[in-house]
Structure formats: structure tokens, C-alpha cells
Amino acid sequence: MKLIGFLLTDCEKYVVSVVRVDKVSHSYGSHAALYRVCLRLPVGATALLGPNGAGKSTLLGLLSSALRLQRGSIDVDGLTPGRDSRRYREAIGFLPQQFSVPHxxxxxxxxxLSAWWRKVAKRNRKDVVRHALRAVELExxxxxxxxxxxGGMVRRLGxxxxxxxxxxxxxLDEPTVGLDPRQRAGLRDVIVDLARSQTVLVSTHLxxxxxxxxxxxxxxxxxRVVFDGDLAEMAGKPAPTAPDLDRAYDDLVGDGEAV
Known part of the structure; x- marks a missing residue:
């Protein structure tokens, strides 16, 4: 199967977007990590795939504002990490692949403590904590x-x-990494529930x-973005399974390892 996908040369996409990434490029010295990346992320879950060194971590770093934008633009409902840095960060929640917790x-x-750090008003903290615990089924x-x-509960807490x-x-950067099959299934259910009302970007190799x-x-x-679309478009068939997506991924990136 020869799969072309969407090779983005401009930033016009048909989805109603919460997140807009327009012609974003980023370099580390002479190494170009991203080149003119364009994405539109609507409400729902979007998976981010790519081989080692494809630029996934750089893209997440830019979206989270942990990295400073070099070229191009990013906005969340009109908020940008440069002009509206405080309000932009308030609009973003980030789970890195490696994170530490005080046992x-x-x-x-x-x-x-997390709510205080994110400047949630004191009067609202107990309510938001209760809501967050309920959302990940840890109440x-x-x-x-x-x-x-x-381990699965710690990832939910993350x-x-x-x-x-x-x-x-x-x-969410590799949210199910290191979990057993039952824990992964439970965390997937949590992500599906959250994606009903929020924009969720999940970097995964699975x-x-x-x-x-x-x-x-x-x-x-x-x-570079070599595909951006729904799962059926990527696999060339409705309701694709994981093996279908594996084959489509291999067609897109050749011998790259999906991580």
C-alpha cells in the first residue's frame, strides 16, 4: 500500500481547531529538529507518532512553553506563548514522560501543591483537586x-x-509507558473520557x-509532518486495528522505529 497522507506545505486545515501550529521550525545549533510544522488540533484525542529524533519531544516542549519558540507561531484559542505567556500556560496541562512525585x-x-504552583485561587483548590481525582478515578x-x-495509579495522578x-x-508524553496491560487499559479509558471535552495530544510509540x-x-x-488526519485515512480502511496502523506507519516513515 502506498500511503501519501497530508504533506503540509501550508497551514490550511479543515478541522475546527483549539490549537494552531503554523510553520513552526526549531533548531539545536545546526541541527533542524522541526521544519515548517503545521498542525490543527480540535477537541478530542490526537496521537503523535514518529521515529526517534523525529521532533516529537521538541514539539511538546514548544506547545508546553518549556521551549522558546524560534520560528513560526503557536496559539491556543488565540493565546500565544509569547504575547500571553501567563494565560497561555493556564490553558495547558502537561504530563512529561519522566516526572517525579513526593512519595x-x-x-x-x-x-x-500543584494547584498552588499553577496559581489556582485558594478558595477553589479543594474543588479542583476533588474534580481532578474524580476525573482519573482516584477519588x-x-x-x-x-x-x-x-505504577498505573501514579501515571493517573500525573x-x-x-x-x-x-x-x-x-x-501527554508516553502516558502508558512502563504499565502492564491492565493498567494501560485503565489509563486509556481515562484519556478517552477526558478527550470528550478537551483537546488531548498523546505522544506514544504504541x-x-x-x-x-x-x-x-x-x-x-x-x-516534518508526513501525515495529519483521522485513523481511517491513515490506514486506508474504516475502524483500523493496531496492526493496520503499524503497516500504515511503516509506509510513511520507512525503517524508522515508532517511538
Whole structure:
């Protein structure tokens, strides 16, 4: 199967977008990590795929405002990381692949600390903590020390900390990494629920995750978007399975390793 996908030479896309990435390029010295990347992210879950070095981490860093934008523009409902830095950060929730948690705190204490750090008003903190715990199905663990949680629960707590500021956009970097199949299934259910009302971008190397949670998929290769569309378009068939997506991915990036 020869799959072309959407090779973006401009930034006109047909989706109603919450996040707009327009002609974004980023370099580390002489190495170009991203080149004229254009994406439109609507409400729902979009999976981000690509080989090692494709630029996925750089893109997430720019979207989260952890990296300074060099060229092009990014906005979330009209907010930009440069002109509206505080309000932009308030619109973003981010779960990095590697994150540390204080094992001596309870889940509720950690989330209250996260809410304080994100400048949530004191009068609202208990409510947003309760909502975040409920969203990731950890409300019964509010008083549990983090050190007593399973790996899957810690990843859920990581998503909860990204929710305490009621963001419009969730950025999840490899959220199911290191989890067993049952834990992955539970976390996928959480992501599907969140994506009903929020824009969720999930960087993953597991096509099982893509098939289970994503409405759309964007594929990066050598810093360029080589596909941006729904799963059926990528696989060339309705309701594609993980093996279907594996084959389509291989057609797009050749011998690259999906990570």
C-alpha cells in the first residue's frame, strides 16, 4: 500500500481547531529538529507518532512553553506563548514522560501543591483537586500516600496534576509507558473520557494506544509532518486495528522505529 497522507506545505486545515501550529521550525545549533510544522488540533484525542529524533519531544516542549519558540507561531484559542505567556500556560496541562512525585505526600496534598504552583485561587483548590481525582478515578485514594500507589495509579495522578488548572489542552508524553496491560487499559479509558471535552495530544510509540484512544493521528519524520488526519485515512480502511496502523506507519516513515 502506498500511503501519501497530508504533506503540509501550508497551514490550511479543515478541522475546527483549539490549537494552531503554523510553520513552526526549531533548531539545536545546526541541527533542524522541526521544519515548517503545521498542525490543527480540535477537541478530542490526537496521537503523535514518529521515529526517534523525529521532533516529537521538541514539539511538546514548544506547545508546553518549556521551549522558546524560534520560528513560526503557536496559539491556543488565540493565546500565544509569547504575547500571553501567563494565560497561555493556564490553558495547558502537561504530563512529561519522566516526572517525579513526593512519595511522602498524599494524593490530595500533592494536587493541592500543584494547584498552588499553577496559581489556582485558594478558595477553589479543594474543588479542583476533588474534580481532578474524580476525573482519573482516584477519588478513593485522596488520603493515600503516593509511595503506596501502583505504577498505573501514579501515571493517573500525573494526569490529575495536569488537570488542576482546568486546562483547555492536555499534552501527554508516553502516558502508558512502563504499565502492564491492565493498567494501560485503565489509563486509556481515562484519556478517552477526558478527550470528550478537551483537546488531548498523546505522544506514544504504541499503536494499540492510538487505536484505543485517538480520533486523529499526526506523524512526524525528520522534523516534518508526513501525515495529519483521522485513523481511517491513515490506514486506508474504516475502524483500523493496531496492526493496520503499524503497516500504515511503516509506509510513511520507512525503517524508522515508532517511538
Amino acid at each position: 511522602h505526600l498524599t494524593c490530595a496534598e500533592f494536587l493541592e 478513593k485514594r485522596a488520603a493515600t500516600k503516593i509511595g503506596k500507589l501502583s 494526569i490529575a496534576q495536569a488537570l488542576v488548572n482546568s486546562p483547555k489542552v492536555l499534552l 499503536t494499540e494506544d492510538v487505536a484505543a484512544v485517538a480520533d486523529r493521528v499526526a506523524v512526524l519524520d525528520q522534523g
